[in-house]
Amino acid sequence: MKRIECIAMYLLLIFSVVSAAQNKKADSLVAVLGKTRNDIDRAQLFNTIADEYKASDPKLMLQYANQALALATKIKFNTAKGNAFLNLGNANILTGDYPQALRYFSNAQSVFEEALENASNDNNKEIKNGLARAYGSLGVVFSEQSNYAKALQFHLKAVKLYEESNNLEKCARVYNNIGVVYKSQGEDFKALNYFIKCLKTQEKIGDNTIGITMTNIGTIYLNQKSYLKAFEYFCKAEMLFEKYPNQRGLGELYNNLGLYYVAIQKPAEALVAYNKAIATFNSIDDKFGLSDTYYFIGEVYYAQKNWDEALTYTNKSLALAKELDVLDQVQIAEKRLSEIYEKLNKPNEALAHFKLYNIAKDSISNNENIRNSVRAEMNFEFDKKEALQRKEQEKREVVYNEESKRHQQQIVFVILFILLAFGIAFLLYNRLQLKKTLTLQKDLAEYEQKALHLQMNPHFVFNCLGSISSFIVQNGTDSAIKYLSKFSKLMRLTLEYSKESLIPIDKEVESLQNYLELEQLRFNNKFTFTIYKSNEIEDDMAIPPLLLQPFVENAIIHGVIPKKEMGSIAIRFEIEKESLLCTVEDNGIGFQQSKAQKVNSVVAHKSMALDITKKRLEMIESVTNQKANVIIEEVTTNKAEVLGTKVTLHLPIQYAE
Numbered sequence: 001m002k003r004i005e006c007i008a009m010y011l012l013l014i015f016s017v018v019s020a021a022q023n024k025k026a027d028s029l030v031a032v033l034g035k036t037r038n039d040i041d042r043a044q045l046f047n048t049i050a051d052e053y054k055a056s057d058p059k060l061m062l063q064y065a066n067q068a069l070a071l072a073t074k075i076k077f078n079t080a081k082g083n084a085f086l087n088l089g090n091a092n093i094l095t096g097d098y099p100q101a102l103r104y105f106s107n108a109q110s111v112f113e114e115a116l117e118n119a120s121n122d123n124n125k126e127i128k129n130g131l132a133r134a135y136g137s138l139g140v141v142f143s144e145q146s147n148y149a150k151a152l153q154f155h156l157k158a159v160k161l162y163e164e165s166n167n168l169e170k171c172a173r174v175y176n177n178i179g180v181v182y183k184s185q186g187e188d189f190k191a192l193n194y195f196i197k198c199l200k201t202q203e204k205i206g207d208n209t210i211g212i213t214m215t216n217i218g219t220i221y222l223n224q225k226s227y228l229k230a231f232e233y234f235c236k237a238e239m240l241f242e243k244y245p246n247q248r249g250l251g252e253l254y255n256n257l258g259l260y261y262v263a264i265q266k267p268a269e270a271l272v273a274y275n276k277a278i279a280t281f282n283s284i285d286d287k288f289g290l291s292d293t294y295y296f297i298g299e300v301y302y303a304q305k306n307w308d309e310a311l312t313y314t315n316k317s318l319a320l321a322k323e324l325d326v327l328d329q330v331q332i333a334e335k336r337l338s339e340i341y342e343k344l345n346k347p348n349e350a351l352a353h354f355k356l357y358n359i360a361k362d363s364i365s366n367n368e369n370i371r372n373s374v375r376a377e378m379n380f381e382f383d384k385k386e387a388l389q390r391k392e393q394e395k396r397e398v399v400y401n402e403e404s405k406r407h408q409q410q411i412v413f414v415i416l417f418i419l420l421a422f423g424i425a426f427l428l429y430n431r432l433q434l435k436k437t438l439t440l441q442k443d444l445a446e447y448e449q450k451a452l453h454l455q456m457n458p459h460f461v462f463n464c465l466g467s468i469s470s471f472i473v474q475n476g477t478d479s480a481i482k483y484l485s486k487f488s489k490l491m492r493l494t495l496e497y498s499k500e501s502l503i504p505i506d507k508e509v510e511s512l513q514n515y516l517e518l519e520q521l522r523f524n525n526k527f528t529f530t531i532y533k534s535n536e537i538e539d540d541m542a543i544p545p546l547l548l549q550p551f552v553e554n555a556i557i558h559g560v561i562p563k564k565e566m567g568s569i570a571i572r573f574e575i576e577k578e579s580l581l582c583t584v585e586d587n588g589i590g591f592q593q594s595k596a597q598k599v600n601s602v603v604a605h606k607s608m609a610l611d612i613t614k615k616r617l618e619m620i621e622s623v624t625n626q627k628a629n630v631i632i633e634e635v636t637t638n639k640a641e642v643l644g645t646k647v648t649l650h651l652p653i654q655y656a657e
Contacts, residue, residue, distance in 0.1 A: 026052040026060075043071045043080040050087040058094040065091060082111040082130045089137055102141045108134040125165055132161035136174055143181055151181050172201040176213060183220065192220045196535060211240035212249045219256055227264055234260060251280040251289045258296050267300045274300070291320035291329050298336065311340050331360040440622050483521045490514045494546065502542035504656050505573055509533060511545075512552060512571060519556050527560045527567030527586075536575040542656035543580065544620065550613060551584045551647040559588025559645055562597065575653070579627065582649040590642035591634050617649075626652035 029049045036042050046068030053061040065087035072080035089104035112131035116124070139154035159174040179194035195217045202210040218233035234257050241250040254277035261270035274297045281289035298313035314336050321329035334357035341350035469480075493511045497503050509531055516529045552571065560567025567588060574581045588594070613630060620628040628651050635643040 039071060039075045040077060040080075043068050043075065043077050043084075046071065047080060047083045047087060050084075050091075054087075054090055054094065058091045061087060061091040061094070078111055078115040079126060079130060082108045082115065082127075082134070085111060086130070086133055086137065089141075093141070098141055098144060102138070105134055105137040105141060109138065128161050128165055129167065129170075132158045132165075132167075132170065135161070136170075136177070139174075139177065139181075143177070143184070146184075148181050148185050152178065155181065168201050168205045169207060172198045172205070172207055172209075172213075175201065176216065179216065183216075188220050188224060190539070192217065193535060195220065200535075208244035209246070209249075211237045211244060211246060211253070214240060215249065215253045215256060218260075222256065222260055222263065225263070227260065230260055247280050247284045248286055248289065251277045251284075251286060251293075254280060255289070255293055255296060258293075258300075262296075262300060262303075267304060270300055271297065287320050287324055288326070291317050291324065291326065294320065295329065295333060295336075302336065302340065305343075307340055307343050311337070311344075314340065327360055327364045331357060331364060334360055440619060479521075483518070486514055486518045486521065490518055497545035500545060502654055502656050503545045504539070505533060505537055505541050505543055506539070508543050508545065508548070509573070512548065515549060515552065516556075516569070523556070523561060527556065527569060529569040529571070531571045532573070534572075534574040537573055537580075538655075540655050541580065542654050543582070543651065544616065547613065547616065547649070547651075548582060548584060550610075555584055555586040555588065555645065555647075558594040558598065559586040559590075562589050562594070563587075576650075578653065580651040580653050582651065583646060585635065585644060585646040587644040591632060591645045593642065594645075617651075620652065624652045624654065628652060 026049055029045060029052065033042065033045045033049065036045060046064050050061045050064035050068060053064065065084050068080060069084035069088065072078070072084055085104045085108035089101040089108065092098070092101035092104060109131065112127055112134055115127045116131060135154045135158035139151045139158060142148070142154065143151035155174055155178045159171060159178065162170045162174060175194045175198035179191040179198065182188075182191035182194065195213055199210065199213045199217065201207075202213055214233050214237035218230045218237060221227075221230035221233065234253060237253050238250075238257075241253065254273045257273040258270045258277065261267070261273060274293050277293045278290060281287075281293065294313045294317035298310045298317060301307075301310035301313065314333055318330060318333035318337065321327075321333055334353050338350045338353035338357055341347075341353060490511070493507075493514060497507060497511060512531060516531075520527065520529075548571070552569065555569050556567075560569065567586065570583075570585045572581070572583045572585075574583075589597075610630075617628040617630060620626075629649070631648045631650075633646050633648075635646050637643060
């Protein structure tokens with residue numbers, strides 16, 4: 001079944017609603033152009049007029065953008081030249097010529113990057129904005145060609161420049177497009193993070209496309225089967241579309257609401273939502289949206305075994321898909337019609353539609369092969385151009401280095417003895433620092449190994465193996481295999497991460513997730529857990545591996561397991577001022593009671609974990625010259641009733657290389 005994907009906002013960056021007012025504005029600018037004699041003003045006007053025609057007439061857009069390019073090249077007006085390349089690229093996107101669009105956007109990138117090297121502070125912001133537009137446009141082209149790695153690379157470059165210039169409106173657009181890329185790659189967690197970033201930015205500036213973002217967030221939650229969250233955001237999106245009308249966005253919202261009701265098994269409400277979508281799409285003659293909606297209605301009736309209605313609506317969807325030449329939709333509609341006729345005991349019709357399904361399938365495969373060929377050609381040309389640009393940059397650096405060498409030779413004899421003395425002093429100092437660094441690294445490596453041994457100690461391994469044996473006897477091989485699979489993955493992750501001094505926080509979250517799920521299986525779901533990562537934490541922020549695991553293990557073994565009631569563990573990663581704050585909190589029996597119940601061997605184990613962790617924190621402080629400590633405290637009520645134990649680690653903010 002065809003799924004509703006997240007809605008990209010790139011069209012909102014380059015397109016607008018066609019209106020008579022736009023054409024009047026373009027006409028008035030053409031009149032001004034006839035009276036303008038200054039070449040700089042004329043080049044800028046050509047670009048402005050081209051931009052006005054982007055939603056109504058791509059041919060006129062190309063015409064004026066080419067005039068802007070010719071004049072800007074003649075007078076060496078780089079900013080106007082870069083903007084002309086951007087307009088030409090957008091015009092080619094409108095006409096569907098993505099390879100040509102890629103060439104123009106790449107040319108714009110080259111122009112703005114070169115201009116930025118020679119820019120003064122006066123026009124630096126304008127050049128950076130143009131460069132960010134070039135990066136974002138390249139990201140969209142690569143995304144359309146399913147080259148998500150390159151798309152993400154250029155979107156991240158664009159958003160960095162927009163953040164530097166505090167251009168919140170463009171930041172929101174690129175955040176959304178990054179979310180769409182991550183969603184296309186199946187990384188819902190990262191996609192959700194960027195959609196929420198987009199939402200917060202839009203709320204701050206009062207952006208009128210906020211309803212689309214709400215819909216995208218709801219779609220992520222729907223995909224994750226978090227139905228209450230999905231419905232919450234869909235409702236918010238509907239209210240926002242009433243405030244900021246957008247019929248296409250509203251129609252897509254109703255389709256998503258229909259999918260939500262289908263998922264929670266409320267077909268009647270789903271049909272109401274789909275009928276609203278039909279009315280909305282009809283109001284703007286959006287046949288693409290209608291094709292989807294008719295297919296979804298057919299699916300509802302198919303699930304209800306109402307073959308006649310399913311046949312009617314699937315045929316409507318197929319007719320529109322054929323009219324629009326949307327092969328993906330034709331394929332799934334033909335397949336469903338074949339299945340419906342089979343249910344109706346009409347084998348001839350079923351066979352006919354099945355043959356048409358295979359024809360559509362083959363056409364899609366052929367188109368994909370052509371698309372892959374075009375994509376390979378695009379990538380080859382783009383990479384070739386990037387290589388040439390790198391060579392030009394290297395040549396400039398060589399010239400600059402030669403000039404620097406000549407200048408240094410003029411003064412070398414004057415400062416020779418000073419440099420020699422300084423060099424000797426620096427060498428001695430460097431040797432001392434190197435020795436100190438090597439010692440610290442050695443100590444750190446040793447304690448990291450000890451932490452690894454502490455986590456994966458024989459007692460833990462024997463318990464896991466014993467649990468697997470118990471599962472085989474009591475629960476059967478399926479449960480045991482599940483337990484063994486998680487245990488194997490945890491062992492792999494632990495050994496892999498222990499080789500690194502720093503790992504991304506996402507990787508630490510993954511490791512803790514696996515470990516806690518394993519312990520849940522081991523203790524028959526005696527506790528629940530949550531792991532929260534603040535949106536302020538960047539993707540490349542890092543943490544020393546295996547730093548939190550001993551505290552999580554203590555929270556399970558000595559906190560929640562001895563407790564009779566259901567236990568819970570909460571792990572949080574947050575930013576506090578200039579530090580990374582990591583907390584492990586449980587609702588167990590408390591630190592003091594746990595300490596009183598332990599036998600000697602367990603006390604020794606706990607003491608070793610704390611000692612090793614404190615030593616590692618000392619090493620971190622030595623290396624970073626920043627605060628790193630741990631605080632263990634009991635959580636109590638005003639009446640001194642123990643609610644559990646809370647472990648807080650304050651760490652310096654570090655980044656993975």
